[in-house]
Amino acid sequence: MNDRADKKAARATADQVAREANVSRVAVSRAFNPNASLKPEKRDRILQVARELNYTPDMAARSLVTGRSHLVGMIVPDVCSPWESQEIDALTTALQAEGFATLLFKVKADFSMDPRLLTYMRGFNPDSVIAFTENILPDVLCGFLDRAVPIYVIYDDVKQFAGAASGTLYDRLLVRQKNGIAQAVALLQGYGARRIAYLGGKAQSLANAERERTLKETLAERGMDAPIVLAGDYTYDTAYQATLDLFRIGDGADAIFAANDVGAFGAIDALRHELGLSVPDDVKVVGFDDIPQAHWKSYNLTTVRIDLDERVRALVRLILMRLRAPDAEPLTETLNTRLIVRGTVG
Amino acid sequence: MNDRADKKAARATADQVAREANVSRVAVSRAFNPNASLKPEKRDRILQVARELNYTPDMAARSLVTGRSHLVGMIVPDVCSPWESQEIDALTTALQAEGFATLLFKVKADFSMDPRLLTYMRGFNPDSVIAFTENILPDVLCGFLDRAVPIYVIYDDVKQFAGAASGTLYDRLLVRQKNGIAQAVALLQGYGARRIAYLGGKAQSLANAERERTLKETLAERGMDAPIVLAGDYTYDTAYQATLDLFRIGDGADAIFAANDVGAFGAIDALRHELGLSVPDDVKVVGFDDIPQAHWKSYNLTTVRIDLDERVRALVRLILMRLRAPDAEPLTETLNTRLIVRGTVG
DNA sequence: TTTGTGAATGAACACGTTTTCATTTTGTGA
DNA sequence: TCACAAAATGAAAACGTGTTCATTCACAAA
CATH class of the missing domain: 3.40.50.2300 (Response regulator)
Incomplete structure (x- = not known):
């Protein structure tokens, strides 16, 4: 009578559906397996009964046998x-x-x-x-x-x-990675960037290693200096701090190539809000990924896209x-x- | 001989472990069930064999019986x-x-x-x-x-x-919701905000409805005007556009209370980068949620936190x-x- | 030695499904 | 009507585990 009473009302089983529809349990199984041979009207009737009993095949049982x-x-x-x-x-x-x-x-x-x-x-x-x-x-x-x-x-x-x-x-x-990185480097070079910093991702990340390698390769091909490599971990905070260090302890750069967009955001914010530099006038920034936030107006990030x-x-x-x-x-x-x-x- | 050959090497089963360890299959089951009674040395031996055979109990089978x-x-x-x-x-x-x-x-x-x-x-x-x-x-x-x-x-x-x-x-x-909203409204009032806009979330969202209701209630309690309510859907783009409309078609506001942080970001960017207004000097903005991005320097958002x-x-x-x-x-x-x-x- | 108590043990069953296989029914052409 | 292929059907056997239950074992107390 109480809600708590029918808690035991377990899920309907194929046997119950079969009994209710006057068919064998095998027929029920076939009704839920589209390519099994079963008389259409019979299948309809079974599915109808199944709906009434709120029956769904048990995935665990199915998994066990299939x-x-x-x-x-x-x-x-x-x-x-x-x-x-x-x-x-x-x-x-x-x-x-x-x-x-x-x-x-x-x-x-x-x-x-x-x-x-x-x-x-x-x-x-x-x-x-x-x-x-x-x-x-x-x-x-x-x-x-x-x-x-x-x-x-x-x-x-x-x-x-x-x-x-x-x-x-x-x-x-x-x-x-080559295509996008080459385009980015060409663009940076076109705007006169000379000192390029690579703001890395996780050290163990293979994508990070490949991006760094490709960037170096591309810069060399175009006769540009090797990049200044900064350690990072793909996070905003680390990128922020690394950028501060680059300009306060190190000698700065006129372009930052970040291993991912979130890192680029950290770099941009450090440049604009703590170092008082302008992006892109003083320092140019390129990201990687093109996540949805990259088009947010506060960042409006130029980035290498890998299409989702x-x-x-x-x-x-x-x-x-x-x-x-x-x-x-x-x-x-x-x-x-x-x-x-x-x-x-x- | 080939890698492809042992593809059929199916997962080890409890029976195999039992045979290998010279115990019954039940013992294997008990070895993996901590509160079953089994002689410790026997359990250790079984687990050892299980490790060698790379055996794991099948969740589907376990689920079926338990x-x-x-x-x-x-x-x-x-x-x-x-x-x-x-x-x-x-x-x-x-x-x-x-x-x-x-x-x-x-x-x-x-x-x-x-x-x-x-x-x-x-x-x-x-x-x-x-x-x-x-x-x-x-x-x-x-x-x-x-x-x-x-x-x-x-x-x-x-x-x-x-x-x-x-x-x-x-x-x-x-x-x-009351606590945080009341604190926010007090702060806004303290800074002289009079015309407050509520930038809503999804229409069907109950949290949104509750936030709007609580905001209205709080404003009334403090003798302030009812908020201007803008329709939204929790997204950046919609919030951005709604804010533009508020100031270009509507009469503007001196504070925007967004239903979530992402919406607040959209509002801030519209104000700063398209309307040429200053946040917080011209318009104050408050968000809701305190997601990690809220502390990013570009936004540095004042927001109502629900602790994760x-x-x-x-x-x-x-x-x-x-x-x-x-x-x-x-x-x-x-x-x-x-x-x-x-x-x-x- | 006997009795009693609790732990340790394994055979059999249960869980809910799919699949195989042998059988029955249906449909088609001569 | 007959013969034959194709489709439809259900009984039984899996799938791999946990649990019940009756039995055996070990050990301490009487």
């Missing part, structure tokens, strides 16, 4: 980072449309992987795993997870991993391909970058 | 919103430490709930559900999910839901309480707000 959990694990160091939250949001939406749910696991900010986390995650038997932390060695992941699980390491560098595992067991999404839609489409394509053909050869998708010109250069 | 999935569902409209991503991040960390994994579901930005999503989510049998979209009526959720599943609706308003369901079946986290740590601690406390005692009476935790004074008022 071996597919319809779960995609995501390993994320920082959900708050605009870059990662964008990706989580878009991937979740796309995968949800294909019938997969997102299983979120958080790793420590310093990227140190807790082995128990991987063990724990493996218990859920995810159909696929996306690792956002670029410095988790794929081999480590492969060791803890099953070899049959496709693994995606986002934005690693071809060269870094070329010799890591002889036969790479995971699909990869690579980003060509392209990224997500490529990732989803990879994942679905792998889920449908687990034995296919590992695939590599390549993305390009390009400069988005706004107001922080000239 | 009825607990160790999954916590989160229904989120926008992972990119700093407010929500903070919460997801902190909750995931806290729940992970307690052995629960986060299952992420995304709903449309306009909060319209797709009933099929709820049905789908129910299939995963989450032990608990956290709904970030405050305007999902709890009754709708209760209808689709089982009554036995504890449901948390974050930041709803006591008054709104008082009469919704006679016996509320869900635990709640309430936020007292307090929020997460309270939520985790509620969830764990409910998981351990499903039959306990529905609980309500209450949080307070307070003003963080920075540079956008005076």
Whole structure:
């Protein structure tokens, strides 16, 4: 009589639906499996009864027998980072449309992987795993997870991993940094920048290493001096402090190339609000990522874009391909970058 | 011989571990269940073998028999919103430490709930559900999910839901808006603000409605004029445009109270970079939330804080309480707000 | 030695589904 | 009408675990 009384009202089971609809339990199973052969009218009747009883197939039971959990694990160091939250949001939406749910696991900010986390995650038997932390060695992941699980390491560098595992067991999404960086350097040079500082990201970040390397390479090609390299960690506060140090302790620079947009924001604010310098008149600033905040008027940041839609489409394509053909050869998708010109250069 | 060959190397099962360790399969199960009675040396040996075989209990199978999935569902409209991503991040960390994994579901930005999503989510049998979209009526959720599943609706308003369901079946986290708003209004009045505009959030948002109501109430108590109410949706762009309209089409204001920090950013940028006005000299701005970006120097926003740590601690406390005692009476935790004074008022 | 108490043990069952396989029904052409 | 393929059907067997229950074991007290 009381609300608390029907708490025991467990979820309806396929047996109950079968009994109610005067069919076998197998028929119920088939009714929820589109490509199973079942008389249309029978299917309709079953689905009708199922709706009345508020029945949904139990994923755990289904997973047990089919071996597919319809779960995609995501390993994320920082959900708050605009870059990662964008990706989580878009991937979740796309995968949800294909019938997969997102299983979120958080790793420590310093990227140190807790082995128990991987063990724990493996218990859920995810159909696929996306690792956002670029410095988790794929081999480590492969060791803890099953070899049959496709693994995606986002934005690693071809060269870094070329010799890591002889036969790479995971699909990869690579980003060509060269294009956007070359455009940015050309623009900076055009505005007369000579002393360029590179405001780095996390030391362990492969993307950071690749950006620094590409920047050096590009500057050399154009006959410009090597950049002043500042240590960073992708955060606003660290970038802010590093910029202060550059101008107070060091000799300054006439352009700052930040490893990510948030770092660029920190640099801009330090220049404008603490050092009393003008951006772009005194110092030019370029970022990396083109997160939504980059177009906010206070920053209006010129930045190297890696298109979100392209990224997500490529990732989803990879994942679905792998889920449908687990034995296919590992695939590599390549993305390009390009400069988005706004107001922080000239 | 080839990597591809051992793809079939399925995950180790409890049976294999049992055989290898010369024990019964039940013993293996007990070895992984801390409070089961098992001779210590035997347990150690089993765990040792399990480690060698890289064995992990299958969550699906475990879920099937225990009825607990160790999954916590989160229904989120926008992972990119700093407010929500903070919460997801902190909750995931806290729940992970307690052995629960986060299952992420995304709903449309306009909060319209797709009933099929709820049905789908129910299939995963989450032990608990956290709904970030405050305007999902709890009754709708209760209808689709089982009554036995504890449901948390974050930041709803006591008054709104008082009469919704006679016996509320869900635990709640309430936020007292009054404190922070009263402090903000006092500060604004002290600096001589007279014409105050309220830059609203999503129309369907209960938190927005409650903030607007509380602001009006507070202004009236202090004998000030009712606020000019601007429609918004919590986004930067909308806030930016609404502010332009207020000053170009409307009669302007000498203070803007935004429903959230991101909206305040939009207002500040419109004032400074398009209308040529000074913040705080010409117009004062107050935000709501105190997201990390609020202390960025470009904005340096005075805002009403709802402490993240307090929020997460309270939520985790509620969830764990409910998981351990499903039959306990529905609980309500209450949080307070307070003003963080920075540079956008005076 | 006997009795009693609690821990340790394993066989059997249960969880809710999909899949296999053998059987029955339906539909089609001669 | 017959023959044959194709579609529809249900019984039974999995999937990998936790739990119940009756039994055995170890040890201390009588």
